[in-house]
Amino acid sequence: MTTAVELRGVVVRYGAVTAVRGVSLAVERGAIHAVVGENGAGKSTLMRALYGLVPLAAGEVRVKGEPMARPSPEAAIARGVGMVHQHFLLAEALTVAENVVLGREPRRRGLLDVAGAEAEVGALAEEHGLAVDPAAPVGALSVGERQRVEILKALYRGADVLILDEPTAVLSPPEVDDLFAMLRAHRDRGGTVILVTHKLDEVMAISERVTVLRRGEVVGDLPTRDATPEAIVRLMVGRDLAGPPERGAGPMGDVRLSVEGLTVRGSLDRVSLEVRGGEILGVAGVEGNGQTELCEAITGLRRADAGIVRLDGADVTRASPARRRALGLGHVPEDRHRRGLLLDLSLAENLLLGRLDEYTRFASILDRRRLAADAARLLERFDVRPADPAAPARSLSGGNQQKVVLARELSLRPRVLLAAQPTRGVDVGAIERIHAELDGVRRRGAGVLLISAELDELLALADRVAVLYRGRIVATLPRAEADRERLGGLMTGATAQQAAVQP
Amino acid sequence: MSRTRIGRIGDGSRKLDSGSRFEISRSVPVLLPPALALLVALAAASLLVVAYGQSPLHVYRLFLDGTWGNAYGIGQVLFKATPLVFTGLSVALAFHAGLFNVGAEGQLTLGAFATGLVGAALPPATPAAIALPLAVGAGFCAGAAAGAVPGALKAWRGAHEVIVTIMLNFVILAELSDLGKRFYDRESVHTAHVVAGATLARAGAFFPSLRGSALSGAALLAAATAIAVWWLLQRTAAGFRLRAVGLGAEAAATAGISVARQTVIAMALAGGVAGLVGANAVLGYKGYYEEGFAGGVGFMGIAVALLGRNHPGGIVAAALLFGTLSQGGLAINAVVPKEIVEVLQAVIILAVAVSSATVRRQAAQLATGARA
Numbered sequence: 001m002t003t004a005v006e007l008r009g010v011v012v013r014y015g016a017v018t019a020v021r022g023v024s025l026a027v028e029r030g031a032i033h034a035v036v037g038e039n040g041a042g043k044s045t046l047m048r049a050l051y052g053l054v055p056l057a058a059g060e061v062r063v064k065g066e067p068m069a070r071p072s073p074e075a076a077i078a079r080g081v082g083m084v085h086q087h088f089l090l091a092e093a094l095t096v097a098e099n100v101v102l103g104r105e106p107r108r109r110g111l112l113d114v115a116g117a118e119a120e121v122g123a124l125a126e127e128h129g130l131a132v133d134p135a136a137p138v139g140a141l142s143v144g145e146r147q148r149v150e151i152l153k154a155l156y157r158g159a160d161v162l163i164l165d166e167p168t169a170v171l172s173p174p175e176v177d178d179l180f181a182m183l184r185a186h187r188d189r190g191g192t193v194i195l196v197t198h199k200l201d202e203v204m205a206i207s208e209r210v211t212v213l214r215r216g217e218v219v220g221d222l223p224t225r226d227a228t229p230e231a232i233v234r235l236m237v238g239r240d241l242a243g244p245p246e247r248g249a250g251p252m253g254d255v256r257l258s259v260e261g262l263t264v265r266g267s268l269d270r271v272s273l274e275v276r277g278g279e280i281l282g283v284a285g286v287e288g289n290g291q292t293e294l295c296e297a298i299t300g301l302r303r304a305d306a307g308i309v310r311l312d313g314a315d316v317t318r319a320s321p322a323r324r325r326a327l328g329l330g331h332v333p334e335d336r337h338r339r340g341l342l343l344d345l346s347l348a349e350n351l352l353l354g355r356l357d358e359y360t361r362f363a364s365i366l367d368r369r370r371l372a373a374d375a376a377r378l379l380e381r382f383d384v385r386p387a388d389p390a391a392p393a394r395s396l397s398g399g400n401q402q403k404v405v406l407a408r409e410l411s412l413r414p415r416v417l418l419a420a421q422p423t424r425g426v427d428v429g430a431i432e433r434i435h436a437e438l439d440g441v442r443r444r445g446a447g448v449l450l451i452s453a454e455l456d457e458l459l460a461l462a463d464r465v466a467v468l469y470r471g472r473i474v475a476t477l478p479r480a481e482a483d484r485e486r487l488g489g490l491m492t493g494a495t496a497q498q499a500a501v502q503p
Numbered sequence: 504m505s506r507t508r509i510g511r512i513g514d515g516s517r518k519l520d521s522g523s524r525f526e527i528s529r530s531v532p533v534l535l536p537p538a539l540a541l542l543v544a545l546a547a548a549s550l551l552v553v554a555y556g557q558s559p560l561h562v563y564r565l566f567l568d569g570t571w572g573n574a575y576g577i578g579q580v581l582f583k584a585t586p587l588v589f590t591g592l593s594v595a596l597a598f599h600a601g602l603f604n605v606g607a608e609g610q611l612t613l614g615a616f617a618t619g620l621v622g623a624a625l626p627p628a629t630p631a632a633i634a635l636p637l638a639v640g641a642g643f644c645a646g647a648a649a650g651a652v653p654g655a656l657k658a659w660r661g662a663h664e665v666i667v668t669i670m671l672n673f674v675i676l677a678e679l680s681d682l683g684k685r686f687y688d689r690e691s692v693h694t695a696h697v698v699a700g701a702t703l704a705r706a707g708a709f710f711p712s713l714r715g716s717a718l719s720g721a722a723l724l725a726a727a728t729a730i731a732v733w734w735l736l737q738r739t740a741a742g743f744r745l746r747a748v749g750l751g752a753e754a755a756a757t758a759g760i761s762v763a764r765q766t767v768i769a770m771a772l773a774g775g776v777a778g779l780v781g782a783n784a785v786l787g788y789k790g791y792y793e794e795g796f797a798g799g800v801g802f803m804g805i806a807v808a809l810l811g812r813n814h815p816g817g818i819v820a821a822a823l824l825f826g827t828l829s830q831g832g833l834a835i836n837a838v839v840p841k842e843i844v845e846v847l848q849a850v851i852i853l854a855v856a857v858s859s860a861t862v863r864r865q866a867a868q869l870a871t872g873a874r875a
Binding site: 299301320321322323324325326331333338339340341342343344345349352353354356357359360363364365366368 | 738739740741743744746747750751753754755756757758759760761
């Protein structure tokens, strides 16, 4: 076997920070190679370096045996390397075919040959088992379909080496199966896949070889058949994980949050649920089935068209977000970059967000000294790295950013915590910590509404799991009756009719 | 909350700011663009001067002598910088809340009109301690009202503030020119003279060498306003709310900050600060409100805020630069057309707009050790 891609002693620096420290890595042709590591371990940076998106401070990238003199995306594409980004770069108003051929349009008499493009893209999609309509506008596609368009873009440009950065983070279980089938077919045809992920079951299921990064260095590189998930985690984190939090039977309290017939036109259809103190109610569902609207309607960021929201019995349906916060509603938003944090501000200022009144003295003057002291203590307690109140939020890894959001929301001592996708894009070490904190909130007697697309997370934490499908709660299962197959079926609408709908 | 998603002008340039805010040394990328802009502009102006058959060195000499070369020149520079500080701060305040205030011209005109009316309507014996705050306060309130209207339209009806503020400029100027007739002195386009207590002392009264200069206590008010704006933004909860909305309206809303309310507050404050211009022109210089006195100072505030990077200190510096250019234009008028200075101004603004992006990118590459 020959090498498809080889990195030799690659170093990448961002200013004073060295993100990748002398990584050497060889990816064989015709293999699926997994790159794993905690957030901030440098795996995305390494891939960006390989694809020519960030400059190398030292080292060399070789593609098919030849060194790349001046790494750039253009050069990478020319050598047959294609990258599928975590965040898709697609023009929504254009069709699938137009997006795919963009920049390399087939022309006829100087004009874009639309029919030709659609035929070509359609044939390519068929060949690779990527089910997507070339004539459909991208704006109308699901997340999974958009990902297929991104893959098609790479294939159209002749890529045989595909780099996929966290490709399954946004997919439903059946979509993951489809993606993996496609990747296996690509490999069997002699193609190469580099899969960046933090999900170990995926590593075990699909890869031939796995490279583990920690703090910018390779700490393990071995054939997958010689690896166990436990061993990989130990390499990633540098220690053993504690496992899911122990389930002490917390006191089941009064109803903290109740939602009745909540309706948002086009997104939510008469959703009713109750969260008691000392309970975690999970909401399962593939993204885009009304989770965002449910959060926004409960927190007051969006006006519901019908229905009632009660906090501790008080009707807050028309109350402002500030009022709901004052009544004890904590919120870990699903999009921490847009809703959770102000990335340009310091950690201290982000901890201040939503707690301004506590730090305001007369005449609106901020008590900056007390804020800095409290921020330092909070960052320390939540093990945020770096625990520097003056560090800009943007400079932190995803896991540490999420810990900052959680620290802020928990410091409000919420009576109800609404946590939406709290561990999305977060590394295993931070996931462990976030899960422990959520369970701590429950033990303290508060209610937790945990909205998640991760079944493992729901099964580990929730007392009951409600399934949201097309804006409706199609079932609410007690934990004992919830298992992956049953939830997976409900989430995709396959078994909606068979499940007993409980109040 | 669809209203909060309306595109916010200024987001683009802020993104340029944020990248280099921490990774590289702070001062270099912040100061390099204005310095480069000035150099480019000087080079362009030199070419023009040569084209007029004059020696650039001679012209620059005249320029410096007429501005920072003597006390009168300095006084005039400060006098001309004063309104620019107010309008620059006005634009910056709105900008920090993610809003683009193109209405400073109308706001300052309405404010100055109110200042003139109140200043003239007071009993002649009103002491300065009462007359000044009333006249200046009237300017602030009138400007704030003119700013609050586009703020409210944006907050509750989603009307883009750029369009509304531009249109409001026309409305205010036209209405005042009609309404003003009822208040103007006979056969003039200005209001009655303000009472003695409402006039701001000229600097010449304290420093004989500044005699003849229009510099007045308004310059001190401008400096104090710059400090107050900095303090508001950086040290108070009210300022934090404004900045939070500007940096991320959705995150601010999630944290319980009312974006609509902050939008109105920011625009009202911006209008109010613009309304302080009347202190300089009405109370410190002419003694009355005169139609058309603003002459584009409100629009220049946008350039001042851009050059000063929306920081109060930077705005004072930029206002001084533009004040110098404006005064220097008069000094060189005898040898070359003073319009050269306007070319200089325009080139500086263009160069800053272009260089702030490019310079920062290159500085960032140098810092990361790129070979490109």
